[in-house]
Amino acid sequence: MPALRVHNLAMSLDGYAAGPxxxxxxxxxxxxxxxxxxxxxxxxxxxPGASDADERFMAAGEENIGATIMGRxxxxxxxxxxxxxxxxxxxxxxxxxxxxxxxxxxxxxxxIEMEGGTTFNFVTGGIESALELACAAAGGRDVRLGGGAxxxxxxxxxxxxxxxxxxxxxxxxxxxxxxxxxIGDQVQAFDVAEVVSSxxxxxxxxQLVRR
Amino acid sequence: MPALRVHNLAMSLDGYAAGPxxxxxxxxxxxxxxxxxxxxxxxxxxxPGASDADERFMAAGEENIGATIMGRxxxxxxxxxxxxxxxxxxxxxxxxxxxxxxxxxxxxxxxIEMEGGTTFNFVTGGIESALELACAAAGGRDVRLGGGAxxxxxxxxxxxxxxxxxxxxxxxxxxxxxxxxxIGDQVQAFDVAEVVSSxxxxxxxxQLVRR
Numbered sequence: 001m002p003a004l005r006v007h008n009l010a011m012s013l014d015g016y017a018a019g020p021x022x023x024x025x026x027x028x029x030x031x032x033x034x035x036x037x038x039x040x041x042x043x044x045x046x047x048p049g050a051s052d053a054d055e056r057f058m059a060a061g062e063e064n065i066g067a068t069i070m071g072r073x074x075x076x077x078x079x080x081x082x083x084x085x086x087x088x089x090x091x092x093x094x095x096x097x098x099x100x101x102x103x104x105x106x107x108x109x110x111x112i113e114m115e116g117g118t119t120f121n122f123v124t125g126g127i128e129s130a131l132e133l134a135c136a137a138a139g140g141r142d143v144r145l146g147g148g149a150x151x152x153x154x155x156x157x158x159x160x161x162x163x164x165x166x167x168x169x170x171x172x173x174x175x176x177x178x179x180x181x182x183i184g185d186q187v188q189a190f191d192v193a194e195v196v197s198s199x200x201x202x203x204x205x206x207q208l209v210r211r
Numbered sequence: 212m213p214a215l216r217v218h219n220l221a222m223s224l225d226g227y228a229a230g231p232x233x234x235x236x237x238x239x240x241x242x243x244x245x246x247x248x249x250x251x252x253x254x255x256x257x258x259p260g261a262s263d264a265d266e267r268f269m270a271a272g273e274e275n276i277g278a279t280i281m282g283r284x285x286x287x288x289x290x291x292x293x294x295x296x297x298x299x300x301x302x303x304x305x306x307x308x309x310x311x312x313x314x315x316x317x318x319x320x321x322x323i324e325m326e327g328g329t330t331f332n333f334v335t336g337g338i339e340s341a342l343e344l345a346c347a348a349a350g351g352r353d354v355r356l357g358g359g360a361x362x363x364x365x366x367x368x369x370x371x372x373x374x375x376x377x378x379x380x381x382x383x384x385x386x387x388x389x390x391x392x393x394i395g396d397q398v399q400a401f402d403v404a405e406v407v408s409s410x411x412x413x414x415x416x417x418q419l420v421r422r
Contacts, residue, residue: 013379014390015226015392170403170406170417172394172399172401173398174393174394174398180224180383181385184385187385192413195408195413195415196408196410197415199406199407204406204408204415204417206224208381
């Protein structure tokens with residue numbers, strides 16, 4: 001059975017995975033971009049290079065992944081019925097997935113085939129249905145759960161997440177979208193595999209794995 | 212002017228400084244003791260010794276401190292009027308302060324002189340009054356703000372905290388008393404001076420200092 005893995009999920013010191021007032025201009029909400037500054041330093045994002053830990057955890061998020069699941073809000077800012085929207089994701093014509101992506105939505109949408117091997121598939125059957133489809137498409141590799149926070153919470157609550165890598169960014173946002181609340185009886189479902197902070201970026205990587 | 216300093220304030224990964232259902236038997240709430248396990252390993256608490264970072268941050272909390280402020284709930288479990296309560300704190304006859312301690316309360320109480328130089332003084336005039344008294348008593352040294360979370364939030368919101376050392380403990384509590392919410396317009400009042408994680412205890416020390 002493939003593992004369902006969350007990687008590089010940034011959270012502020014006060015627990016927010018996104019700032020308030022998410023919009024097309026601010027996909028991560030106001031000041032939400034500060035959560036991802038550490039990622040932009042990595043070679044993966046064309047940066048000058050980050051600490052060993054930052055680079056290692058960034059790279060780990062792409063190792064042995066055959067499919068990705070994401071919530072609709074991570075795919076784009078369109079809400080409700082798709083109408084005649086021609087939105088094709090935030091990532092340009094050649095998204096960095098290069099494998100099948102499953103987007104959770106209540107509104108049916110035809111698959112969108114992009115360059116470079118990425119196909120966006122739209123799943124209306126719920127999180128377990130999306131996981132089943134993603135596992136089947138992953139060809140024996142693992143499935144990455146991209147986000148956002150609400151989607152990750154749903155999978156955690158359902159006991160379906162095997163690995164959860166949280167990046168604690170030492171900023172305070174004071175408002176926005178909380179990552180880890182509520183997760184109900186899954187609160188003791190994880191062991192702490194590793195905790196390592198990066199002197200340069202000042203973030204802390206916390207790797208949780210299912211017991 | 213003495214600095215007002217918070218040290219060794221443990222917070223779960225999901226942001227709680229105490230678990231739910233605080234009581235005499237569970238001063239830190241249910242599972243709240245897990246937040247302080249890392250401290251018990253330090254030589255300061257008679258433990259076998261912890262990582263350099265854990266020991267250093269624990270020791271820093273007692274350096275150049277001349278007085279302590281705490282909320283009433285940190286002093287004890289008695290609520291409302293003191294009545295004929297003979298509660299003298301959680302710490303036995305010789306509390307580990309050895310200097311004047313100012314307890315915030317709405318209900319007047321005579322000072323309690325303990326062994327070893329600790330005196331518990333009860334302040335009904337509010338947080339600024341307590342700070343004024345503590346600064347005067349500190350003899351040129353700094354004032355430590357002990358806790359709990361609600362008291363620290365009040366001082367942070369009022370812009371009075373100069374140093375805030377948070378220990379992120381990688382457990383999930385899912386309920387309890389939140390440390391950092393809400394702190395209003397003080398949300399950008401701090402710089403991050405240091406972030407260091409301890410491989411053994413798996414906690415992360417985050418040292419914030421007023422800009």
